[in-house]
Amino acid sequence: MLETEGDLGLNRCMDTIGVGLIGCGTVGSGLIRNLPTANALIAERLGFGLEIRSIAIRNLAKTRSPLPVKVVDDWKKVISDPLVQIVVELVGGTEDSFAIAEAALKAKKPLITANKALLAERGLQLLPLARKLSTPIYFEASVAGGIPVLKALREGLVANQLLGLHGIINGTSNYILSQMAEKGSDFQNALQQAKDLGYAEADDRLDVDGVDAAHKAAILCFLAYGFLPAFREIPIEGIRHVTAQDVSFARQLGYVIKLLAIVRPVRPDRVEVRVAPTLIPVRHPMASVHGVFNAVGLVGNLAGPVQFTGRGAGPDATSSALLADLAEAAKNLRDNAPGPVLPRTDGKIQMIGKGESVGRFYLRLQVEDRPGVLAQVAGIFAAEKIGISSVLQPEAHGAGTVPLIFLLELTSEASLEKAVTLISKLPNSRAPARIFRVEDLS
């Protein structure tokens, strides 16, 4: 099917900018499907149109739906096509995608990508290359889908020192935790439901174990603080160990559990970056981000607290971001203007060291139902100078062991670890059943 200009939503005499698409799965097909309508809007607002002129897919035999232009199986042909002015990389992963990105930049063709793994894991090679070659990379679609939060960081909040940033940036995990909170489901049931609804992939590890959220956290960190953390050093904890019991105890204490990404400067040259299941106050706007929705909150020294909420994934929400990037890239090409200025990656900022993190914690112990246990545990916290802000001990109803829940005041990870080791050695206690972060947010 060859589209006419009418199908593209364009006037005959209008400038069109040529786009090459590499990879054409769900996201690429969504982009192709949404382009004609978007083109009409972009033409009206910016005075030009976008035209996909070449598409590469890995396996030509697998083409299902009709594509608007000739399709090749060698991505190099897309990049070298003289009619292609902007390259959209949608193959995923970090190997082929890196080669594609590198080749596009070397050909001086602006690159648009939704690939968070590529940026988070290989950004330290790719971003300096883009800078050196004065060829921009646009990646709005890599974080929080339909929410234009990267543009807000880059431009709308450009004059702000960011005092901290937090996000619910994995929709699958948020769906699972929302189900657990609303229906009292356990993790396995909620996960299965997410799979049945197509919110979780068969291989659920990237989503559920926090890796996807950490990819996005690294990108947010890069834009907020001009520092792309070494990905392997980011502390990542997923939601597999959150139980229905923890969700319910958290609620009784006035909190909900979310898979939260935190990016926060703790000293002028040290940033804390982490992803972990985290208790946040039930009244905070982040707590009402339900289901597959994403949210990014930040505090600017001028703007104050700002929160962006919306759909983080899906072909349409991703198209919204890809098309915004395409429009911006095309506008810059037409105006002969440089692309967005991205931070350098050779600054002095680093992540804080292991154990240096200071925060509040939720601790659930499983103890034998005998007198004196609470006093022993409280004594250990006191000795480590860890304040207790709240204790919850449900009635035992004759069971042999009972849960004992503590909300702790600010303490360092190192002190907490020490206390926990001592607690696990008490004769009537088992090792802590569960430790989660607590963030009161602002």
Next chain:
Amino acid sequence: MLETEGDLGLNRCMDTIGVGLIGCGTVGSGLIRNLPTANALIAERLGFGLEIRSIAIRNLAKTRSPLPVKVVDDWKKVISDPLVQIVVELVGGTEDSFAIAEAALKAKKPLITANKALLAERGLQLLPLARKLSTPIYFEASVAGGIPVLKALREGLVANQLLGLHGIINGTSNYILSQMAEKGSDFQNALQQAKDLGYAEADDRLDVDGVDAAHKAAILCFLAYGFLPAFREIPIEGIRHVTAQDVSFARQLGYVIKLLAIVRPVRPDRVEVRVAPTLIPVRHPMASVHGVFNAVGLVGNLAGPVQFTGRGAGPDATSSALLADLAEAAKNLRDNAPGPVLPRTDGKIQMIGKGESVGRFYLRLQVEDRPGVLAQVAGIFAAEKIGISSVLQPEAHGAGTVPLIFLLELTSEASLEKAVTLISKLPNSRAPARIFRVEDLS
């Protein structure tokens, strides 16, 4: 006090862009105070600095704090100053500000303004002029202070057809309504408290009567639909008539009352624009926007529902937006690129006519406590084919008259008006005590 380049946070050899400031009250002083720190960030991110080179204030005798450059009392001198490349208008109102804006555009100097009244009431003169003279107007600071929502509409969501937009965009009103909801205060007490805290001006009309929110709604409408409504025709209702009783009844029905701006296409060439106290579901994220916070929600055909929340006013939040506009204007000047593309104002879109609005309503009647009244009122609704979704009749406790509350299904304003006229003629009822909009939002 003359600032040195060091004070401006700049390197000696870096480009600086000259800024002229017209008007220097709270917002202007905030901008001057925040510029040095912001300049360091802008220099790092964009490679240039901003320098205020001329300031005009109305009354030279009133200068209190020391200003960084020479101050004049004739704004024309700021615009004609060859060292001034960008003009920031902060005088407010719609008369002088219009003359200033017109003169800046004619001098081909990009204009930055926080003045929503100017844009909403005189945009139909000003915006075509900017287009004709190819000189941009930037006005991020005019709506929702620290939330970069106009940029999101202009760029981040450029590829989306907007299915609707709603906002809590007056912080004073939201503070008052939040106090009423949380403390059970009545309107007068909550207003007084807002004044005591500096959240409300001595002249509270712009805020409390909905005019300020309507100014912002008009600007949002312009960016979302390329249509700047005739300001005098926008239906505007403020919050003076919201009672503590209404807030409490709404809550019993599962709603909170917010001063909500609505901008929504109802047919391809008709947009509904209004500002009114509105019941929204307590579980919707808009309902947890408390105090002076603002929020704008919208639904894009691709992005889906997106919500932006943050501080809508105050010198720092406004500085954040003004400085982002300054950075963008300066970047475009340096790159010799045209400014943002604003919609034309001569399209075919219009507002819907009076009475054409269709929606759900909350109706509180005050009726005599006699048998048969409910049947009579329900009969009138039935005759007008207006469905009742919920009724609330608190126990009378011997009082002569009792409130009777209805939540109605979708109906046109015209049908509602007819029913209300008939109800007011019933022997045992008085005229409806109060009618509010209900929006279930998405």
